[in-house]
């Protein structure tokens with residue numbers, strides 16, 4: 028089939044002829060089936076990625092872009108090889124469980140807080156059938172979802188009232204809009220933060236319909252700056268947790284207590300965005316110096332907002348606690364309807380809060396269990412795992428343990444280090460990055476740190492119940508390497 032002199036097999040085919048090597052979708056699927064690469068993905072999605080891959084081949088051939096071949100057979104073999112790879116890769120865009128071996132406990136890219144067993148049970152129970160989401164069982168008629176976890180939140184924070192929305196960004200937006208639409212909000216220049224996922228405070232002010240009145244300088248804001256900025260059009264004063272950055276050195280901030288005093292004197296509400304919601308004494312989780320929600324309320328914040336899935340350890344949610352008047356006004360804001368949480372969230376949140384009320388949060392809530400696991404426990408788990416992994420990998424890698432620093436992450440004392448122990452694996456025949464990449468394709472996938480000399484698996488963020496799956500993933504990733 029090669030053009031030109033039939034005697035030379037080196038002659039390359041024309042694009043037009045190479046196009047004939049592209050298999051039909053059916054042929055491609057049969058081939059993939061034969062290769063055993065068809066995942067559990069729904070068939071229409073597989074067909075979709077096969078179509079896209081074949082179309083890409085067609086375009087590349089027409090553009091004469093690295094698709095030379097001397098025969099139809101050769102061209103087809105190359106096409107099928109690339110197709111197999113593409114289809115395998117397309118399955119990687121599904122939402123799947125991963126093992127977090129990064130040592131960052133609240134990892135926003137990895138879904139933040141895993142749920143406790145009873146939170147999972149609550150989700151299942153509430154989701155399987157109907158629920159009293161908006162039905163008041165005490166009166167046998169229509170109720171409101173807004174009141175479901177209110178008592179627990181008030182009990183745990185000392186606030187008069189509480190409201191749950193979709194996430195903390197929503198809680199901040201709602202608080203600003205409710206309290207200060209068309210008015211100014213005083214905020215320290217040092218607190219005009221951007222956190223990941225495009226939450227930039229100046230833009231949040233704008234979208235909430237409020238005007239930002241930034242006071243002080245980047246590193247220092249004084250009480251007089253705040254007082255001097257108050258005018259008739261001031262709607263609120265706002266304090267924001269520095270979240271994922273820190274200013275050190277010549278720094279002065281106006282604390283929430285002082286802001287609350289100023290607000291109290293001048294009749295201006297104070298919004299406190301805590302970022303992470305800590306509901307236990309910070310000493311108990313090694314985070315002395317951080318502020319709990321109860322402390323924010325006690326200091327006099329009119330409304331304090333925080334995430335449900337950072338250090339609180341529950342589902343994605345935004346929680347606002349505060350005075351009955353202000354939370355009541357937020358509840359009545361039409362925006363609340365657009366920001367409300369679903370029943371799965373409320374079920375999981377209710378069960379998570381119950382751990383705090385029953386004082387078994389440190390044992391039962393995964394992020395708190397991970398943060399507070401003693402380093403000796405991590406060391407003995409690491410030693411045991413290292414010897415098993417070394418046995419399984421044989422001479423393909425050298426396996427050891429190392430003292431490392433884990434981090435809380437998630438904008439709650441993000442840079443605060445927690446002593447930890449890691450498994451270090453130096454592959455002998457493959458590069459560390461190739462092994463790390465192979466670990467992204469196991470199920471569950473494993474996210475590790477990659478260094479020049481090997482991969483590092485911080486056990487601080489790996490639950491004991493995940494060790495078996497981790498082991499299997501490592502063995503798979505090293506197969507044929």
Ligand SMILES: *Cc1c(COP(=O)(O)O)cnc(C)c1O
Nearest residue numbers: 194195196268270302303334438
């Ligand atoms: C994380 C964080 C937010 C955003 O919370 P989400 O629940 O992700 O919407 C807002 N403010 C601060 C200070 C944060 O740390």
